[in-house]
Protein backbone atom coordinates (compact mmCIF):
# COMPACT_ATOMS: atom_id res chain seq x y z
CA UNK A 1 0.00 0.00 0.00
CA UNK A 2 1.45 3.38 -1.05
CA UNK A 3 0.63 6.84 0.34
CA UNK A 4 -0.66 9.59 -1.91
CA UNK A 5 -1.59 13.19 -1.24
CA UNK A 6 -4.33 14.58 -3.47
CA UNK A 7 -4.36 18.38 -3.40
CA UNK A 8 -7.83 19.79 -4.06
CA UNK A 9 -11.18 18.49 -2.83
CA UNK A 10 -13.28 19.56 -5.83
CA UNK A 11 -14.95 16.99 -8.07
CA UNK A 12 -11.62 16.10 -9.71
CA UNK A 13 -9.68 15.56 -6.49
CA UNK A 14 -12.49 13.64 -4.80
CA UNK A 15 -12.95 11.37 -7.83
CA UNK A 16 -9.16 10.83 -7.92
CA UNK A 17 -9.17 9.92 -4.23
CA UNK A 18 -11.90 7.34 -4.95
CA UNK A 19 -9.88 5.71 -7.71
CA UNK A 20 -6.67 5.67 -5.64
CA UNK A 21 -8.47 4.18 -2.62
CA UNK A 22 -9.99 1.49 -4.85
CA UNK A 23 -6.50 0.70 -6.17
CA UNK A 24 -5.51 -0.05 -2.56
CA UNK A 25 -3.62 3.12 -1.67
CA UNK A 26 -3.70 5.25 1.46
CA UNK A 27 -4.86 8.76 0.52
CA UNK A 28 -4.72 12.14 2.20
CA UNK A 29 -7.13 14.57 0.48
CA UNK A 30 -6.28 18.16 1.33
CA UNK A 31 -7.91 21.48 0.57
CA UNK A 32 -7.21 25.08 1.51
CA UNK A 33 -10.93 25.69 2.08
CA UNK A 34 -12.81 24.66 5.24
CA UNK A 35 -14.55 21.74 3.48
CA UNK A 36 -14.93 20.03 0.11
CA UNK A 37 -16.00 21.89 -3.04
CA UNK A 38 -14.94 25.33 -1.91
CA UNK A 39 -13.88 26.17 -5.51
CA UNK A 40 -15.41 25.82 -8.97
CA UNK A 41 -17.19 22.55 -8.22
CA UNK A 42 -19.44 24.09 -5.59
CA UNK A 43 -22.42 25.53 -7.47
CA UNK A 44 -21.68 24.81 -11.11
CA UNK A 45 -24.35 24.05 -13.70
CA UNK A 46 -24.80 20.54 -12.20
CA UNK A 47 -25.05 18.88 -15.62
CA UNK A 48 -23.49 15.52 -16.37
CA UNK A 49 -23.46 16.47 -19.97
CA UNK A 50 -22.15 13.27 -21.56
CA UNK A 51 -23.43 14.08 -25.05
CA UNK A 52 -22.56 17.75 -25.18
CA UNK A 53 -19.05 18.53 -24.00
CA UNK A 54 -17.88 20.37 -27.06
CA UNK A 55 -14.51 22.15 -26.98
CA UNK A 56 -14.83 25.87 -26.29
CA UNK A 57 -12.29 26.74 -29.00
CA UNK A 58 -14.28 26.17 -32.19
CA UNK A 59 -15.01 27.75 -35.58
CA UNK A 60 -18.29 29.01 -34.07
CA UNK A 61 -16.56 31.04 -31.35
CA UNK A 62 -14.09 32.37 -33.90
CA UNK A 63 -17.08 33.72 -35.86
CA UNK A 64 -18.32 35.47 -32.72
CA UNK A 65 -14.90 36.95 -31.90
CA UNK A 66 -15.47 40.46 -33.37
CA UNK A 67 -18.65 40.98 -31.33
CA UNK A 68 -17.01 39.42 -28.22
CA UNK A 69 -14.06 41.82 -28.49
CA UNK A 70 -16.47 44.76 -28.91
CA UNK A 71 -18.29 43.68 -25.73
CA UNK A 72 -21.50 42.97 -27.65
CA UNK A 73 -21.79 39.23 -27.08
CA UNK A 74 -24.41 38.30 -24.45
CA UNK A 75 -22.45 35.25 -23.24
CA UNK A 76 -18.73 35.73 -23.80
CA UNK A 77 -16.43 38.50 -22.67
CA UNK A 78 -12.72 39.10 -23.15
CA UNK A 79 -10.58 41.60 -21.24
CA UNK A 80 -7.10 41.55 -22.72
CA UNK A 81 -4.34 41.13 -20.11
CA UNK A 82 -0.74 42.29 -20.33
CA UNK A 83 0.46 38.93 -19.02
CA UNK A 84 2.66 36.81 -21.30
CA UNK A 85 0.88 33.68 -20.04
CA UNK A 86 -2.46 35.18 -21.16
CA UNK A 87 -1.10 35.95 -24.62
CA UNK A 88 0.44 32.50 -24.96
CA UNK A 89 -2.82 30.86 -23.80
CA UNK A 90 -4.91 33.08 -26.12
CA UNK A 91 -2.78 32.32 -29.14
CA UNK A 92 -3.02 28.58 -28.57
CA UNK A 93 -6.78 28.95 -28.01
CA UNK A 94 -7.09 30.54 -31.46
CA UNK A 95 -5.07 27.71 -33.04
CA UNK A 96 -7.50 25.23 -31.51
CA UNK A 97 -10.45 26.91 -33.26
CA UNK A 98 -9.74 25.23 -36.61
CA UNK A 99 -12.51 22.75 -37.54
CA UNK A 100 -10.26 19.64 -37.55
CA UNK A 101 -8.52 20.37 -34.25
CA UNK A 102 -11.74 21.42 -32.56
CA UNK A 103 -13.46 18.15 -33.61
CA UNK A 104 -10.53 16.10 -32.31
CA UNK A 105 -10.67 17.96 -29.00
CA UNK A 106 -14.43 17.36 -28.70
CA UNK A 107 -13.90 13.71 -29.55
CA UNK A 108 -11.37 13.36 -26.69
CA UNK A 109 -13.78 15.03 -24.26
CA UNK A 110 -16.70 12.82 -25.34
CA UNK A 111 -14.57 9.71 -24.69
CA UNK A 112 -13.66 10.86 -21.20
CA UNK A 113 -17.30 11.78 -20.52
CA UNK A 114 -18.37 8.32 -21.69
CA UNK A 115 -15.94 6.81 -19.17
CA UNK A 116 -17.62 8.82 -16.39
CA UNK A 117 -21.04 7.63 -17.56
CA UNK A 118 -19.83 4.02 -17.38
CA UNK A 119 -18.18 4.38 -13.97
CA UNK A 120 -20.96 6.24 -12.17
CA UNK A 121 -23.28 3.20 -11.70
CA UNK A 122 -20.34 1.25 -10.14
CA UNK A 123 -19.65 4.10 -7.78
CA UNK A 124 -23.32 4.40 -6.82
CA UNK A 125 -23.53 0.63 -6.22
CA UNK A 126 -20.72 0.97 -3.72
CA UNK A 127 -21.86 4.30 -2.25
CA UNK A 128 -25.60 5.03 -2.67
CA UNK A 129 -25.09 8.79 -2.44
CA UNK A 130 -27.91 11.32 -2.15
CA UNK A 131 -27.00 14.14 -4.54
CA UNK A 132 -30.24 14.96 -6.38
CA UNK A 133 -29.12 12.68 -9.17
CA UNK A 134 -31.49 12.10 -12.07
CA UNK A 135 -31.33 11.36 -15.80
CA UNK A 136 -33.85 13.81 -17.29
CA UNK A 137 -32.04 14.25 -20.63
CA UNK A 138 -30.89 17.48 -22.22
CA UNK A 139 -32.32 19.77 -24.89
CA UNK A 140 -30.15 22.22 -26.80
CA UNK A 141 -32.24 24.87 -28.50
CA UNK A 142 -31.82 25.68 -32.21
CA UNK A 143 -33.24 29.15 -32.62
CA UNK A 144 -33.83 29.18 -36.36
CA UNK A 145 -34.10 26.88 -39.35
CA UNK A 146 -30.42 27.44 -40.21
CA UNK A 147 -29.23 26.43 -36.72
CA UNK A 148 -31.57 23.41 -36.80
CA UNK A 149 -30.27 22.33 -40.18
CA UNK A 150 -26.61 22.90 -39.15
CA UNK A 151 -27.20 20.75 -36.07
CA UNK A 152 -27.91 17.76 -38.34
CA UNK A 153 -24.21 17.32 -39.14
CA UNK A 154 -23.16 17.53 -35.50
CA UNK A 155 -25.90 15.08 -34.49
CA UNK A 156 -24.86 12.59 -37.20
CA UNK A 157 -21.22 12.88 -36.08
CA UNK A 158 -22.15 12.18 -32.46
CA UNK A 159 -24.46 9.31 -33.44
CA UNK A 160 -21.51 7.79 -35.31
CA UNK A 161 -19.64 7.97 -31.97
CA UNK A 162 -22.38 5.85 -30.37
CA UNK A 163 -24.14 8.72 -28.60
CA UNK A 164 -27.91 8.62 -28.26
CA UNK A 165 -28.90 11.97 -29.69
CA UNK A 166 -31.46 13.26 -32.21
CA UNK A 167 -33.12 16.39 -33.50
CA UNK A 168 -36.73 17.18 -32.57
CA UNK A 169 -38.90 19.86 -34.15
CA UNK A 170 -40.60 22.35 -31.86
CA UNK A 171 -43.82 20.36 -31.44
CA UNK A 172 -41.92 17.16 -30.57
CA UNK A 173 -39.63 19.10 -28.22
CA UNK A 174 -42.60 20.53 -26.32
CA UNK A 175 -44.01 17.02 -25.91
CA UNK A 176 -40.70 15.93 -24.32
CA UNK A 177 -40.42 19.08 -22.18
CA UNK A 178 -43.67 21.02 -21.70
CA UNK A 179 -41.80 23.94 -20.07
CA UNK A 180 -40.53 24.85 -23.56
CA UNK A 181 -44.00 26.26 -24.24
CA UNK A 182 -42.88 29.16 -22.02
CA UNK A 183 -39.60 29.75 -23.90
CA UNK A 184 -39.65 33.43 -24.74
CA UNK A 185 -38.43 33.35 -28.34
CA UNK A 186 -39.21 31.53 -31.52
CA UNK A 187 -37.18 28.38 -32.06
CA UNK A 188 -37.03 25.84 -34.86
CA UNK A 189 -36.24 22.72 -32.85
CA UNK A 190 -33.85 21.14 -30.39
CA UNK A 191 -31.09 18.59 -30.15
CA UNK A 192 -32.27 15.98 -27.64
CA UNK A 193 -29.94 13.66 -25.72
CA UNK A 194 -32.04 11.53 -23.34
CA UNK A 195 -29.08 9.99 -21.43
CA UNK A 196 -27.71 13.22 -20.03
CA UNK A 197 -27.96 13.53 -16.27
CA UNK A 198 -27.78 16.06 -13.45
CA UNK A 199 -26.51 15.90 -9.90
CA UNK A 200 -25.32 18.19 -7.15
CA UNK A 201 -21.50 18.08 -7.13
CA UNK A 202 -21.23 19.45 -3.59
CA UNK A 203 -23.48 16.74 -2.07
CA UNK A 204 -21.71 14.14 -4.21
CA UNK A 205 -18.25 15.11 -2.95
CA UNK A 206 -19.35 15.41 0.68
CA UNK A 207 -21.06 12.01 0.60
CA UNK A 208 -18.25 10.28 -1.27
CA UNK A 209 -15.59 11.58 1.12
CA UNK A 210 -17.59 10.26 4.12
CA UNK A 211 -17.97 6.88 2.38
CA UNK A 212 -14.26 6.69 1.56
CA UNK A 213 -13.30 7.62 5.11
CA UNK A 214 -15.52 4.84 6.44
CA UNK A 215 -14.54 2.12 3.96
CA UNK A 216 -10.99 2.90 2.84
CA UNK A 217 -7.81 4.50 4.12
CA UNK A 218 -8.79 8.08 3.29
CA UNK A 219 -8.10 11.07 5.49
CA UNK A 220 -9.46 14.49 4.56
CA UNK A 221 -7.68 17.57 5.82
CA UNK A 222 -9.20 21.06 5.33
CA UNK A 223 -7.94 24.62 5.90
CA UNK A 224 -4.72 23.14 4.62
CA UNK A 225 -3.10 25.35 1.98
CA UNK A 226 -0.21 23.55 0.32
CA UNK A 227 2.50 26.11 -0.37
CA UNK A 228 5.25 23.90 -1.80
CA UNK A 229 6.29 20.38 -2.65
CA UNK A 230 9.02 18.38 -0.88
CA UNK A 231 11.56 16.99 -3.33
CA UNK A 232 14.23 14.41 -2.70
CA UNK A 233 16.68 13.32 -5.40
CA UNK A 234 14.51 15.13 -7.96
CA UNK A 235 11.35 13.25 -6.95
CA UNK A 236 8.28 14.69 -5.22
CA UNK A 237 7.94 12.96 -1.84
CA UNK A 238 5.69 15.25 0.16
CA UNK A 239 3.91 18.57 0.59
CA UNK A 240 4.47 21.59 2.83
CA UNK A 241 1.45 23.40 4.31
CA UNK A 242 1.23 27.12 5.01
CA UNK A 243 1.71 26.42 8.75
CA UNK A 244 5.04 24.75 7.77
CA UNK A 245 3.86 21.25 8.65
CA UNK A 246 4.82 18.61 6.12
CA UNK A 247 3.19 15.41 4.95
CA UNK A 248 5.50 12.84 3.40
CA UNK A 249 4.15 10.45 0.75
CA UNK A 250 4.99 8.31 -2.28
CA UNK A 251 3.37 10.68 -4.74
CA UNK A 252 1.21 13.80 -5.10
CA UNK A 253 -1.75 14.44 -7.41
CA UNK A 254 -2.47 18.07 -8.22
CA UNK A 255 -6.24 18.58 -8.60
CA UNK A 256 -6.22 22.27 -7.83
CA UNK A 257 -8.46 23.53 -10.64
CA UNK A 258 -7.26 26.87 -11.98
CA UNK A 259 -4.99 27.47 -8.98
CA UNK A 260 -1.64 26.59 -10.52
CA UNK A 261 0.59 28.32 -7.93
CA UNK A 262 2.35 25.03 -7.25
CA UNK A 263 3.37 24.87 -10.92
CA UNK A 264 4.35 28.55 -11.12
CA UNK A 265 8.10 27.89 -10.88
CA UNK A 266 7.66 25.78 -13.99
CA UNK A 267 6.25 28.71 -16.06
CA UNK A 268 2.89 27.02 -16.21
CA UNK A 269 0.70 28.75 -18.81
CA UNK A 270 -1.66 25.95 -19.79
CA UNK A 271 -4.70 26.95 -17.71
CA UNK A 272 -6.59 30.21 -17.65
CA UNK A 273 -9.67 30.90 -15.47
CA UNK A 274 -12.84 31.59 -17.49
CA UNK A 275 -15.33 33.16 -15.11
CA UNK A 276 -18.98 32.19 -14.99
CA UNK A 277 -22.05 32.69 -12.81
CA UNK A 278 -24.81 30.50 -11.48
CA UNK A 279 -27.99 31.02 -9.56
CA UNK A 280 -30.12 28.54 -7.69
CA UNK A 281 -33.81 29.15 -7.12
CA UNK A 282 -36.78 27.09 -5.86
CA UNK A 283 -38.57 25.26 -8.70
CA UNK A 284 -42.26 25.98 -9.16
CA UNK A 285 -44.85 23.55 -10.55
CA UNK A 286 -44.19 24.51 -14.18
CA UNK A 287 -40.38 24.34 -13.97
CA UNK A 288 -38.48 22.31 -16.55
CA UNK A 289 -37.68 18.66 -15.83
CA UNK A 290 -35.09 18.15 -18.57
CA UNK A 291 -31.93 20.25 -18.80
CA UNK A 292 -32.19 23.05 -21.33
CA UNK A 293 -29.31 24.88 -23.03
CA UNK A 294 -29.73 28.19 -24.81
CA UNK A 295 -26.47 28.28 -26.83
CA UNK A 296 -26.76 31.86 -28.11
CA UNK A 297 -26.91 33.29 -24.60
CA UNK A 298 -24.86 30.34 -23.24
CA UNK A 299 -27.30 29.77 -20.40
CA UNK A 300 -28.00 26.28 -19.08
CA UNK A 301 -30.97 25.29 -16.94
CA UNK A 302 -31.02 22.14 -14.80
CA UNK A 303 -33.65 20.80 -12.45
CA UNK A 304 -31.83 19.85 -9.27
CA UNK A 305 -34.23 18.28 -6.78
CA UNK A 306 -36.73 20.98 -5.83
CA UNK A 307 -34.57 23.76 -7.22
CA UNK A 308 -33.55 25.03 -10.65
CA UNK A 309 -29.81 25.62 -11.16
CA UNK A 310 -29.05 28.12 -13.94
CA UNK A 311 -25.50 28.81 -15.13
CA UNK A 312 -23.89 30.94 -17.78
CA UNK A 313 -21.40 33.63 -18.87
CA UNK A 314 -17.84 32.94 -20.01
CA UNK A 315 -15.52 35.86 -19.28
CA UNK A 316 -11.84 35.58 -20.09
CA UNK A 317 -10.19 38.29 -18.03
CA UNK A 318 -7.82 38.76 -15.14
CA UNK A 319 -6.29 35.76 -13.39
CA UNK A 320 -7.59 37.15 -10.10
CA UNK A 321 -11.27 37.86 -10.60
CA UNK A 322 -14.13 38.73 -8.28
CA UNK A 323 -17.93 38.62 -8.22
CA UNK A 324 -19.08 41.42 -10.53
CA UNK A 325 -22.55 42.50 -9.40
CA UNK A 326 -23.27 44.34 -12.64
CA UNK A 327 -22.33 41.27 -14.74
CA UNK A 328 -24.41 39.03 -12.48
CA UNK A 329 -27.41 41.36 -12.83
CA UNK A 330 -27.09 41.22 -16.64
CA UNK A 331 -26.93 37.43 -16.45
CA UNK A 332 -30.09 37.43 -14.35
CA UNK A 333 -31.84 39.69 -16.88
CA UNK A 334 -30.81 37.30 -19.66
CA UNK A 335 -32.30 34.41 -17.67
CA UNK A 336 -35.56 36.34 -17.14
CA UNK A 337 -35.73 37.04 -20.87
CA UNK A 338 -35.52 33.31 -21.69
CA UNK A 339 -38.07 31.91 -19.22
CA UNK A 340 -40.53 34.00 -17.25
CA UNK A 341 -42.02 31.00 -15.43
CA UNK A 342 -40.80 27.95 -13.54
CA UNK A 343 -38.76 29.73 -10.87
CA UNK A 344 -38.56 32.92 -8.88
CA UNK A 345 -35.58 35.15 -9.61
CA UNK A 346 -36.37 37.27 -6.55
CA UNK A 347 -35.51 34.28 -4.39
CA UNK A 348 -32.18 32.98 -5.61
CA UNK A 349 -28.62 32.38 -4.48
CA UNK A 350 -26.02 33.84 -6.84
CA UNK A 351 -22.49 32.50 -7.22
CA UNK A 352 -19.45 33.01 -9.38
CA UNK A 353 -16.31 31.02 -10.02
CA UNK A 354 -14.05 30.19 -12.95
CA UNK A 355 -13.66 27.23 -15.23
CA UNK A 356 -10.05 25.98 -15.31
CA UNK A 357 -9.63 26.10 -19.09
CA UNK A 358 -6.84 24.84 -21.31
CA UNK A 359 -6.61 26.28 -24.86
CA UNK A 360 -7.85 22.99 -26.29
CA UNK A 361 -10.48 22.32 -23.54
CA UNK A 362 -8.72 18.98 -23.00
CA UNK A 363 -7.65 18.42 -19.41
CA UNK A 364 -4.05 17.72 -18.42
CA UNK A 365 -4.09 14.24 -16.94
CA UNK A 366 -1.11 12.07 -16.03
CA UNK A 367 2.58 12.48 -15.21
CA UNK A 368 4.20 15.88 -14.83
CA UNK A 369 7.83 16.50 -15.68
CA UNK A 370 8.68 15.88 -12.02
CA UNK A 371 8.68 12.22 -10.98
CA UNK A 372 6.16 11.61 -8.21
CA UNK A 373 3.96 14.55 -9.24
CA UNK A 374 0.79 13.78 -11.21
CA UNK A 375 -1.63 16.27 -12.74
CA UNK A 376 -5.39 16.16 -13.02
CA UNK A 377 -6.15 19.73 -14.04
CA UNK A 378 -7.85 21.95 -16.59
CA UNK A 379 -11.29 20.38 -17.06
CA UNK A 380 -12.77 23.67 -18.21
CA UNK A 381 -16.54 23.82 -18.62
CA UNK A 382 -17.05 20.08 -18.06
CA UNK A 383 -15.15 18.95 -14.96
CA UNK A 384 -18.23 17.44 -13.34
CA UNK A 385 -18.99 15.48 -16.50
CA UNK A 386 -15.39 14.32 -16.91
CA UNK A 387 -14.42 13.68 -13.29
CA UNK A 388 -14.66 9.88 -13.01
CA UNK A 389 -13.14 9.18 -16.44
CA UNK A 390 -10.30 11.57 -15.71
CA UNK A 391 -9.68 10.08 -12.25
CA UNK A 392 -9.57 6.59 -13.74
CA UNK A 393 -6.96 7.76 -16.24
CA UNK A 394 -4.63 9.35 -13.67
CA UNK A 395 -4.97 6.36 -11.32
CA UNK A 396 -4.07 4.01 -14.15
CA UNK A 397 -0.90 6.03 -14.91
CA UNK A 398 0.02 5.84 -11.21
CA UNK A 399 -0.57 2.06 -11.21
CA UNK A 400 1.66 1.70 -14.28
CA UNK A 401 4.44 3.60 -12.50
CA UNK A 402 4.23 1.29 -9.49
CA UNK A 403 4.68 -1.85 -11.56
Ligand SMILES: Cc1cc2nc3c(=O)[nH]c(=O)nc-3n(C[C@H](O)[C@H](O)[C@H](O)COP(=O)(O)OP(=O)(O)OC[C@H]3O[C@@H](n4cnc5c(N)ncnc54)[C@H](O)[C@@H]3O)c2cc1C
Nearest residue numbers: 008010012032039040041045047226257276382383384385
Ligand atom coordinates in the same frame (compact mmCIF):
# COMPACT_ATOMS: atom_id res chain seq x y z
C1 LIG B 1 -20.61 28.75 -13.97
C2 LIG B 1 -20.07 27.36 -14.18
C3 LIG B 1 -20.92 26.35 -14.59
C4 LIG B 1 -20.42 25.06 -14.81
N1 LIG B 1 -21.29 24.06 -15.14
C5 LIG B 1 -20.82 22.81 -15.34
C6 LIG B 1 -21.73 21.77 -15.67
O1 LIG B 1 -22.93 21.94 -15.74
N2 LIG B 1 -21.21 20.52 -15.90
C7 LIG B 1 -19.87 20.27 -15.84
O2 LIG B 1 -19.45 19.15 -16.11
N3 LIG B 1 -19.00 21.25 -15.46
C8 LIG B 1 -19.43 22.51 -15.22
N4 LIG B 1 -18.57 23.50 -14.89
C9 LIG B 1 -17.14 23.20 -14.84
C10 LIG B 1 -16.76 22.49 -13.54
O3 LIG B 1 -17.40 23.10 -12.45
C11 LIG B 1 -15.24 22.50 -13.35
O4 LIG B 1 -14.61 21.96 -14.49
C12 LIG B 1 -14.87 21.66 -12.14
O5 LIG B 1 -15.54 22.13 -11.00
C13 LIG B 1 -13.37 21.71 -11.88
O6 LIG B 1 -13.16 20.90 -10.75
P1 LIG B 1 -11.77 20.87 -10.01
O7 LIG B 1 -11.89 19.86 -8.93
O8 LIG B 1 -10.66 20.74 -11.02
O9 LIG B 1 -11.60 22.35 -9.43
P2 LIG B 1 -12.17 22.96 -8.08
O10 LIG B 1 -13.55 22.56 -7.82
O11 LIG B 1 -11.89 24.43 -8.15
O12 LIG B 1 -11.28 22.29 -6.97
C14 LIG B 1 -9.93 22.63 -6.78
C15 LIG B 1 -9.70 22.66 -5.30
O13 LIG B 1 -8.30 22.79 -5.06
C16 LIG B 1 -8.12 23.55 -3.89
N5 LIG B 1 -6.76 24.08 -3.94
C17 LIG B 1 -6.20 24.79 -4.93
N6 LIG B 1 -4.91 25.07 -4.63
C18 LIG B 1 -4.66 24.50 -3.43
C19 LIG B 1 -3.51 24.44 -2.61
N7 LIG B 1 -2.35 24.99 -2.97
N8 LIG B 1 -3.60 23.79 -1.41
C20 LIG B 1 -4.76 23.21 -1.03
N9 LIG B 1 -5.90 23.24 -1.79
C21 LIG B 1 -5.84 23.88 -2.97
C22 LIG B 1 -9.20 24.62 -4.01
O14 LIG B 1 -9.51 25.13 -2.72
C23 LIG B 1 -10.35 23.84 -4.62
O15 LIG B 1 -11.26 23.38 -3.64
C24 LIG B 1 -19.03 24.80 -14.63
C25 LIG B 1 -18.18 25.83 -14.21
C26 LIG B 1 -18.68 27.10 -13.97
C27 LIG B 1 -17.76 28.19 -13.49
